[in-house]
Structures are given as C-alpha cells and as structure tokens.
Amino acid sequence: MIQLSGVSYSYGEGDVLSQIDIAIPRGEAVAIIGPNGCGKSTLLKLLNGIVLPREGRYVFDGEEVSAARLNQPLFAKRFHQRIGFLFQNSDAQLFCPVVHDEIAFGPRQMGLSEEAVDRRVEDCLQLLGIGKLRSRVPYHLSEGEKRKVALASVLALNPEVLVLDEPMNGLDPRMKHFLREIILSLNESGKTILCSTHDFKYIDGVFRTALVLGEDHRVARSGPYHEIIHDKTFLRAQNIL
Numbered sequence: 001m002i003q004l005s006g007v008s009y010s011y012g013e014g015d016v017l018s019q020i021d022i023a024i025p026r027g028e029a030v031a032i033i034g035p036n037g038c039g040k041s042t043l044l045k046l047l048n049g050i051v052l053p054r055e056g057r058y059v060f061d062g063e064e065v066s067a068a069r070l071n072q073p074l075f076a077k078r079f080h081q082r083i084g085f086l087f088q089n090s091d092a093q094l095f096c097p098v099v100h101d102e103i104a105f106g107p108r109q110m111g112l113s114e115e116a117v118d119r120r121v122e123d124c125l126q127l128l129g130i131g132k133l134r135s136r137v138p139y140h141l142s143e144g145e146k147r148k149v150a151l152a153s154v155l156a157l158n159p160e161v162l163v164l165d166e167p168m169n170g171l172d173p174r175m176k177h178f179l180r181e182i183i184l185s186l187n188e189s190g191k192t193i194l195c196s197t198h199d200f201k202y203i204d205g206v207f208r209t210a211l212v213l214g215e216d217h218r219v220a221r222s223g224p225y226h227e228i229i230h231d232k233t234f235l236r237a238q239n240i241l
C-alpha cells in the first residue's frame, strides 16, 4: 500500500529523513517510534504529500506520489481522500469558524449532498462524544477538545489509510483508552494505520509492526512491535527510554 525507496528529505540544512526504505501492506498497523527531532512528523507529512522526497520514491497503492502528480487536481483530490492525516499540532489542522463546518469540510469537498454531509458530521460527533461542541469556535476549544474535533474531521473523510501524529497528546486518560479502542476498531475494519507515539502504555495491543527512527534520521530498526518494545537495551541505546 505504502512504499518508500531510498527517501531522503531536508528542510534546508542536512537531512531530517535519510535513505528511508519502508513497505507497508494494506491493513497494517504501524507505530513510528523515535526520540524528539528524529523526523517522525516529517515522515508522516511526506506520506501525506505535504512535503515531497528530495531523493528517492514514494509509491502509494502502485502510483508514485510526486509534485507533478499532486498538481493534477483529480489525483490530488483522490489521494487526500484515501489518506487522512491527524497533525501533531491541532491548531495547524483547524481553520473553520465553527466545529460543524470543520468536520463537514472534507465530505463537502468530496461532493456529497448536504444531507449526507450532515449525517457524516453527526456520526463523527457522536463517535467521539463531542456533540455539544458542534456550534463552538474551534479556536476557543481546549487542547483535548481541539484534538477530538481534528480527529472527527479526518474520520469524516472515511480514508483507507489513517496517519496519526501523536494522537494521544493532550488527551485525558479516559479519552486515551477510548482513542485506543477507536484505532483498534478502525484497523479491524481494514484500515491501514500509521501512528507516531511516545504513549506506549496506552497503545498496547494496537500495533503489529514498529518502525524506529534514529537520531541519525535513518531507520534504526523495523519489525514486530512487541519484540522491539520489549527490547529495553535497544530502546535505551536509541534514547527512547
């Protein structure tokens, strides 16, 4: 479903992603792990087409994701519908004056009828238990509330692939448990999940695979989640524990 071959990326000085090779099959649940600044968010942005490889290739479901392709409106629209991205910083995600419109934005872009849009918005509000926020101003919400609205706006597109950048950030313990259940059930329904996180306690049992990025911005290790997460010596050496 997702394949990176020899991908490097730089914001200007020095690579923040270096020679990344990954292949993620459809339906997989992958945790992206690594110390602060190793490039997790950059990798997730690249998977979402927000930044493009300086070197190497990104292939999504058999098609290369390149500047030329993303400049084709039909390709870009379809791509952004199939892969949803929850930003690490919700303020970067929310831009509408009302919560309802924020969640309705994606479905409207997809060309759904207003009736179908409303149904999707209500479903997402109910799923995340935030019905009472529907008329609020996103900018005025608490951090946790913003995160739930941002997640609702991603789920409203019903994407096949969910890219979540530290989704547990700012959530209270009850909501973290709840979000874990949501991620599990989305994965069980066949969605591919990629998620960066430091919240190992709350995501136990969600991921089959872990991808560890090192401070040198390369893949330090990838493999079965449980093997990696229980290898304390390795995690300490990577400055993760």
Ligand SMILES: Nc1ncnc2c1ncn2[C@@H]1O[C@H](COP(=O)(O)OP(=O)(O)OP(=O)(O)O)[C@@H](O)[C@H]1O
Binding pocket: 011, 016, 034, 035, 036, 037, 038, 039, 040, 041, 042, 043, 088
């Ligand atoms: N827009 C930008 N311009 C310049 N440098 C950037 C930009 N965004 C990120 N960086 C740098 O790229 C490196 C990787 O950043 P990134 O946000 O991908 O790390 P991360 O692994 O997600 O870290 P964290 O765990 O703190 O979220 C960091 O050194 C960061 O300072």
Ligand SMILES: [Mg+2]
Binding pocket: 040, 041, 042, 088, 165
């Ligand atoms: Mg990050």
